[in-house]
Amino acid sequence: MLTGKTISVFKRYSLQLVLAIFLLKIGNGEEITFKNVTVSWWKDNTDQTIFGTADNLKKIIPSEEEMYVGVSGYIPVLYEQSVYEIPNLKSLHLENVSLKAIKPGAFGNLSVLQYLVLSDNNLTEIKSGTFTNLNLSEIDLRMNSINSLQTGAFKNVTLKYLRLNNNKLSEFPSNVFENVTLTGLHLYENHIHTIAPNAFSTVSMDSLNLFYNQIEKLDPEAFTNSELRTLILNYNRVKLLRAGDLKNLPQLKRLSLKNNNLTEIPEGVFNNTKITDLELHHNKIARIASKAFNDMSGLRGLNIAFNKLTSWDNGWLDGSSQLSVFRASFNQIAEIPDEAFKNYPRLYYLALQENKIAKLSVKAFRKLGYVEYLSLNSNEIVSWRKDMLVNVSVGTLDLRMNKLKCIEGDLDQVFGSVIDGVYLSNNPWSEGCAIKVEEFLKKKNQDV
Numbered sequence: 001m002l003t004g005k006t007i008s009v010f011k012r013y014s015l016q017l018v019l020a021i022f023l024l025k026i027g028n029g030e031e032i033t034f035k036n037v038t039v040s041w042w043k044d045n046t047d048q049t050i051f052g053t054a055d056n057l058k059k060i061i062p063s064e065e066e067m068y069v070g071v072s073g074y075i076p077v078l079y080e081q082s083v084y085e086i087p088n089l090k091s092l093h094l095e096n097v098s099l100k101a102i103k104p105g106a107f108g109n110l111s112v113l114q115y116l117v118l119s120d121n122n123l124t125e126i127k128s129g130t131f132t133n134l135n136l137s138e139i140d141l142r143m144n145s146i147n148s149l150q151t152g153a154f155k156n157v158t159l160k161y162l163r164l165n166n167n168k169l170s171e172f173p174s175n176v177f178e179n180v181t182l183t184g185l186h187l188y189e190n191h192i193h194t195i196a197p198n199a200f201s202t203v204s205m206d207s208l209n210l211f212y213n214q215i216e217k218l219d220p221e222a223f224t225n226s227e228l229r230t231l232i233l234n235y236n237r238v239k240l241l242r243a244g245d246l247k248n249l250p251q252l253k254r255l256s257l258k259n260n261n262l263t264e265i266p267e268g269v270f271n272n273t274k275i276t277d278l279e280l281h282h283n284k285i286a287r288i289a290s291k292a293f294n295d296m297s298g299l300r301g302l303n304i305a306f307n308k309l310t311s312w313d314n315g316w317l318d319g320s321s322q323l324s325v326f327r328a329s330f331n332q333i334a335e336i337p338d339e340a341f342k343n344y345p346r347l348y349y350l351a352l353q354e355n356k357i358a359k360l361s362v363k364a365f366r367k368l369g370y371v372e373y374l375s376l377n378s379n380e381i382v383s384w385r386k387d388m389l390v391n392v393s394v395g396t397l398d399l400r401m402n403k404l405k406c407i408e409g410d411l412d413q414v415f416g417s418v419i420d421g422v423y424l425s426n427n428p429w430s431e432g433c434a435i436k437v438e439e440f441l442k443k444k445n446q447d448v
């Protein structure tokens, strides 16, 4: 028999029990990552869509085959194990879902996942252990507001591309990567001015793209990586390069420093590196030390265009005989001396247009063999001697917009070694010479 008292006690307790269960439910509810989200994928040539609510995405998506899944809705937090043990998930797009935080352990046991796209969200921090034990093609974290990367944010990860571009990083700390292998790391369009020592030494990577940041120097302790082949630093603020800056990048092949604040290139920065392509254009370089590019035995392409150079040094590039593409246009070079290109007889493409070349030595091109493209237009050349191209053959020669009044001799002979085309327009030809030039050009360039 229950007395009134016991009934009321029972009622009170059961009420508390219900309340407790209710609160527990709410508590769990807070941890539900996917609340009435729209999950879509492509199957049998049509878009498939379902709505769903679940703590783990696994419970929403069908399980039979390889799934390329997009999720939309409002997903402010990816809780622990919210994308977990989904053996058929090949690609996951969680773009523009107002994501603000990822709890460590959110992702795991995703054996076939290749693309994890988290771009266009509101992440500000990647916590330690967020991306662990993953082997995929790409993690895309572009277009967030990430300003902090914790130690071990990426741990035991094998990736092709890690996209962290267009975020708000101002420093790149050390130990972000633990046992990570990458092809390319994209860090462009952040605000990075400081890179911690060894920030990149714990990641095995091929290319590092840092354009549009605020880097002022190449600190060799920061730029340490035993495998890096491509380093892009365009649109930064590098003012000065020093001997030894590249000593910890032994495999570097391509270095681009376009649009920085360089004013001079001292010697010893690049010597004995494996660099094949060096891009230094669009700086304010007024001086290049005579030995600055010496002993670069792999160098094939050098771009020093759009700088403030006034003179040419025929001693440049001693020991760098493989150079084949040299761009030095848009400077203020006034004179090209004897044997100006003697150290690199394989030169194939030479751009010298838009300088102030008035004096061109008759022996300037000696030692060259075949130059496919030789561009000297928009200079101040007043004379072109008939033996200018002795022993050199040229594909296309551009001499437009100079100050030539006449060229002595038989033009068929003067330009006899030019194979494809000669361009001579916009020169102040004297009356006597204009007809000769016109006739020659008509004949010479008829097939061009």
Ligand SMILES: *[C@@H]1O[C@H](CO)[C@@H](O)[C@H](O)[C@H]1NC(C)=O
Pocket: 036, 038, 051
């Ligand atoms: C779920 O979302 C769909 C469309 O986004 C909406 O029509 C539906 O009312 C929502 N259901 C709940 C329970 O919020």
Ligand SMILES: *[C@@H]1O[C@H](CO)[C@@H](O)[C@H](O)[C@H]1NC(C)=O
Pocket: 096, 120
């Ligand atoms: C993000 O989604 C909102 C609507 O949900 C839309 O207005 C906006 O254009 C989207 N932004 C991007 C970058 O896709």
Ligand SMILES: *[C@@H]1O[C@H](CO)[C@@H](O)[C@H](O)[C@H]1NC(C)=O
Pocket: 085, 087, 109
């Ligand atoms: C990963 O998933 C497989 C199969 O779904 C399971 O056997 C294994 O225990 C899981 N491993 C972990 C670490 O969860």
Ligand SMILES: *[C@@H]1O[C@H](CO)[C@@H](O)[C@H](O)[C@H]1NC(C)=O
Pocket: 096, 098, 120, 121, 122, 143, 144, 145
């Ligand atoms: C969240 O991110 C979206 C897309 O990047 C952006 O439009 C929005 O302003 C951000 N909101 C906040 C609060 O940062």
Ligand SMILES: *[C@@H]1O[C@H](CO)[C@@H](O)[C@H](O)[C@H]1NC(C)=O
Pocket: 132, 133, 134, 135, 156, 157, 158
């Ligand atoms: C590293 O990650 C791989 C998956 O890419 C996993 O198979 C392996 O067990 C992980 N190793 C350790 C030490 O956690």
Ligand SMILES: *[C@@H]1O[C@H](CO)[C@@H](O)[C@H](O)[C@H]1NC(C)=O
Pocket: 135, 136, 158
């Ligand atoms: C990563 O996955 C690829 C196949 O997608 C496989 O060939 C490779 O061995 C894996 N690497 C590691 C370290 O697990």
Ligand SMILES: *[C@@H]1O[C@H](CO)[C@@H](O)[C@H](O)[C@H]1NC(C)=O
Pocket: 156, 157, 158, 179
């Ligand atoms: C480092 O990563 C490789 C490849 O994913 C894995 O085989 C190895 O176990 C990892 N080592 C440690 C210490 O995590």
Ligand SMILES: *[C@@H]1O[C@H](CO)[C@@H](O)[C@H](O)[C@H]1NC(C)=O
Pocket: 237, 239, 260, 261
């Ligand atoms: C770098 O050059 C830009 C313009 O070319 C200039 O605005 C900026 O002040 C320079 N920065 C430094 C640090 O010298």
Ligand SMILES: *[C@@H]1O[C@H](CO)[C@@H](O)[C@H](O)[C@H]1NC(C)=O
Pocket: 243, 267, 268, 269, 271, 272, 291
């Ligand atoms: C070239 O580099 C070596 C180290 O590799 C250095 O000892 C030498 O002084 C450098 N030469 C010049 C001209 O700076």
Ligand SMILES: *[C@@H]1O[C@H](CO)[C@@H](O)[C@H](O)[C@H]1NC(C)=O
Pocket: 366, 390, 391
């Ligand atoms: C042109 O080449 C020939 C044969 O190699 C050589 O004898 C001659 O001196 C060269 N002429 C000039 C001006 O370099």
